[in-house]
Amino acid sequence: MKKVVIAIDYNPTSEKVVRMGREIAQLMNAEICLLHVLADVRYYGMQYEPFMGYEGYAFPVDFHIQEDMIKVAEDYLAKTAKHLDNQNVSTHLAEGDTAKSIIKFSEEWNADLIVMGTHSHGTLEKLLLGTVPSGVLERTKIPVYLIPTGEK
Numbered sequence: 491m492k493k494v495v496i497a498i499d500y501n502p503t504s505e506k507v508v509r510m511g512r513e514i515a516q517l518m519n520a521e522i523c524l525l526h527v528l529a530d531v532r533y534y535g536m537q538y539e540p541f542m543g544y545e546g547y548a549f550p551v552d553f554h555i556q557e558d559m560i561k562v563a564e565d566y567l568a569k570t571a572k573h574l575d576n577q578n579v580s581t582h583l584a585e586g587d588t589a590k591s592i593i594k595f596s597e598e599w600n601a602d603l604i605v606m607g608t609h610s611h612g613t614l615e616k617l618l619l620g621t622v623p624s625g626v627l628e629r630t631k632i633p634v635y636l637i638p639t640g641e642k
Contacts, residue, residue, distance in 0.1 A: 491518045491520055491602035491603055492518070492519075492520050492521060492602060493520055493521050493523070493599060493600060493601045493602050493603075494511060494514060494515040494518070494520045494521070494522050494523070494601065494602065494603045494604075494605060495522075495523050495525050495592070495595065495596045495599065495601040495603070495604045495605065496508055496511035496512075496515075496522060496523070496524050496525065496605045496606070497525045497526075497527070497592050497604065497605070497606040497622075498524060498525070498526055498570065498607075499526065499527075499607075500566065501607070501609065501639070503607055503609065503639035503640075504570075504607065506607065506637060506639055507605065507606060507607040507637050507639065508524070508570060508573075508574065510605070510637050511605035511635075511637075512574055512576070514603070514605060514635060515578075518602075520578070520602070520603075521578045521579075521580070522574070522576065522578055522579045522580070523579070523580045523581065523582055523595075523599060523601070524567055524570055524571055524574075524579065524580070524581045524582070525581075525582050525583075525584065525592060525595055525596075526563050526566060526567055526581075526582075526583055526584070527583075527584045527585070527586070527587075527588040527591040527592060528559055528560065528563050528583060528584070528585045529585075529586075529587075529588065560583065563583050564581075564583055567581035567582075567583060568581065582595055582599070588622045588625070589622050589625030589626045589629065590625075590629070592604065592606070592622070592626050593626060593629055593630045593632075596630065596632050597630075597632070601632055602632070602633070603632065603633050603634075603635060604626065604630065604632050604633070604634045604635070605634075605635045605637065606622070606623055606626065606634065606635075606636060606637070607623075607636070607637045607638070607639040608621070608623050608636050608637065608638050608639060608640065609621075609639055609640055623636055
């Protein structure tokens with residue numbers, strides 16, 4: 491195993507995921523790619539008529555929000571990579587569905603392992619919405635190392 495993708499989000503528990511992912515990669519003398527997926531925020535700029543009494547979309551929107559979100563995410567990845575202080579670390583910013591984007595990039599990069607955290611969500615939320623780790627596990631052939639990050 492020579493390539494490890496570490497998928498991170500903005501949750502402070504990502505520090506634990508990065509630390510443990512780096513330890514695994516160091517044991518294998520593997521290259522690391524820090525991956526963050528930015529959800530498609532273009533829909534925030536859409537204007538909808540009020541519906542069902544909800545007028546949340548009837549406000550002026552800054553159409554540069556996508557660019558701003560990309561800059562924030564790139565800065566986050568760069569600072570996280572610098573924190574690792576390792577020459578075998580690269581970064582990648584993907585956009586779209588999180589689980590699908592993690593799989594797509596990991597396959598394109600020929601990753602040998604995907605490292606990601608599992609947040610503590612309630613049973614009902616998991617049933618209704620699913621989780622990103624379960625979405626990745628269901629669709630990938632690449633081994634996945636899950637790090638529990640919840641308090642429970």
